[in-house]
Amino acid sequence: MSGEVEGGSEGRQAMAVDPLAGERVLAFDTETTGISTTRSRIVQFALVGSDVNGEPMHIEHLIDPRCPIPIEASRVHGIYDGDVRGAPLFRDVADELHDAIEGAVLVGHNVRRFDMGMVEAEFMRLGRLPPKPKAVLDTLEAARRLKVGRPHNLGSLCQRHGIKLEKAHTAGADAAASLMLLWRFTVDHAHAFRRSIEDLEHWLIHGEGRRDAQVLGRGLQDLAPLDAEGRIRQDEGRFILAFGRHRSRSLREVAAEDPAYLNWLLSPASGLAPEDVDELRAHLA
Numbered sequence: 001m002s003g004e005v006e007g008g009s010e011g012r013q014a015m016a017v018d019p020l021a022g023e024r025v026l027a028f029d030t031e032t033t034g035i036s037t038t039r040s041r042i043v044q045f046a047l048v049g050s051d052v053n054g055e056p057m058h059i060e061h062l063i064d065p066r067c068p069i070p071i072e073a074s075r076v077h078g079i080y081d082g083d084v085r086g087a088p089l090f091r092d093v094a095d096e097l098h099d100a101i102e103g104a105v106l107v108g109h110n111v112r113r114f115d116m117g118m119v120e121a122e123f124m125r126l127g128r129l130p131p132k133p134k135a136v137l138d139t140l141e142a143a144r145r146l147k148v149g150r151p152h153n154l155g156s157l158c159q160r161h162g163i164k165l166e167k168a169h170t171a172g173a174d175a176a177a178s179l180m181l182l183w184r185f186t187v188d189h190a191h192a193f194r195r196s197i198e199d200l201e202h203w204l205i206h207g208e209g210r211r212d213a214q215v216l217g218r219g220l221q222d223l224a225p226l227d228a229e230g231r232i233r234q235d236e237g238r239f240i241l242a243f244g245r246h247r248s249r250s251l252r253e254v255a256a257e258d259p260a261y262l263n264w265l266l267s268p269a270s271g272l273a274p275e276d277v278d279e280l281r282a283h284l285a
Contacts, residue, residue, distance in 0.1 A: 020197065023134065024104040025049045026057060027179035029171040030115045031077040033069050037117030038260050041065035042090060043079050045115075046171035047100050049107070049179060059100055060172050062087040077169045090122045098123075101131035105197060109154045109178045110140045112205075117245050120261075127269040132243055135197045139181045141204040146189050157181055161188075205248075220248065227276045239283055241265075255284055 026049035034040035046060040062079070064087040074080045097119070108115055116136065123130040143152045149160070158165040158177050161184045167173040186193045195203060220242045223233035232251075233240045239251040246254045246261065255262045264270055266277050 020105055022052055023197070024052050024057075024100075025107065025179075026100060026104045027107040027175040027182075028101070028111055028115055029108055029175035029178065030118050031079055031169065031171050032118055033065050033067065033073050035114075037114060037121055040118065041067060042118055042122055043069060043073075043084055044077070044171045045097065046175045047097075048172060048175045049104075057100070058172070059096060061093050063090050063093065064088065065090075091126055094123065094126060094128065098128075098131040101133050104133050106133040106136045107179050107182050108136075108138060108175065109157075109181070110138065111178070112136045112138045112141065112245065120245060124261075124264045124269065127267075129269075129271050130244065135201040137182060137201060138204060139178045139185070142182065142185050145204055145207060146185060146192060154178060154181070226279065227272055229271075232272070232276065232280070239280060251280060251283060 026047045028047050029045065030042050031044040032040045032042055042063050043065050044060070044062050046058075048058050049056075051057050062084050064084045066089065069079060069081055069084070101119070106116070116130075116133075120130040139154075139157070140152060143157055148157065151157075154174060154177060155165060155168050157163075158181060161181060163177055163180045163184065165173060165177045168177075192203075193200060220233055220240065223235050223240060223242075225242075226232040226234055226239060231241070231243045233242050241247055241249055241251070241254065244261075246258065251262075254265070265272070266280060270277075272280075
């Protein structure tokens with residue numbers, strides 16, 4: 001299934017210009033069995049955008065969640081148990097999803113907290129590392145940062161900005177709409193988007209004037225890495241995550257707020273070396 005968004009191809013082309021020239025830019029959306037990123041399962045996902053060479057990309061799958069889809073969820077996205085009967089399992093499409101997201105600039109509405117949270121949980125269940133996008137440009141964060149009037153749900157924002165959204169709450173339509181919404185924001189608030197991709201993502205998360213240097217004392221890239229890949233950084237006796245949905249947060253914060261994620265991080269599935277895991281465990285003891 002895919003949704004038609006007025007001006008969709010033009011929006012993808014517009015998003016492929018500076019500062020996103022030469023980047024894989026993909027809008028991402030999931031439909032799920034519920035709203036818990038730890039307990040719910042993905043029943044559909046879509047990636048819509050363009051590759052580094054400007055070629056259009058559209059990847060979309062229904063997923064068998066291996067559990068009944070609650071009727072309340074089905075009434076929202078229109079996907080029922082019968083629709084996913086015989087559909088691939090998440091593990092069957094995990095490689096394709098991973099390869100698309102890895103290193104891409106990911107766009108979406110509440111994509112950082114929800115959709116990528118869902119993806120991370122699904123990969124954790126497989127005992128695999130989740131994909132790591134180059135940056136996440138979240139249109140919900142953008143609407144709040146730009147102080148756009150409420151409500152901030154995708155449908156209302158699209159209507160207010162002249163974006164035609166058909167088949168709302170299908171992954172393809174919502175992904176394409178979020179890409180067009182970001183493009184609309186870059187047109188209407190051009191001054192706010194005259195930043196590098198890294199600075200743009202940082203502004204969306206922290207706002208003006210609140211840099212990594214203020215939160216952590218220095219930028220993440222300036223902190224000494226614990227592991228070979230630099231996913232865990234050290235800052236004056238603290239360990240800071242430099243990847244995933246808890247990026248820029250301390251290990252103790254994650255331990256207090258997301259124990260399931262911490263358990264995965266300290267397990268062999270995370271890919272951390274045993275000696276690094278031992279050091280993290282000692283820090284938390």
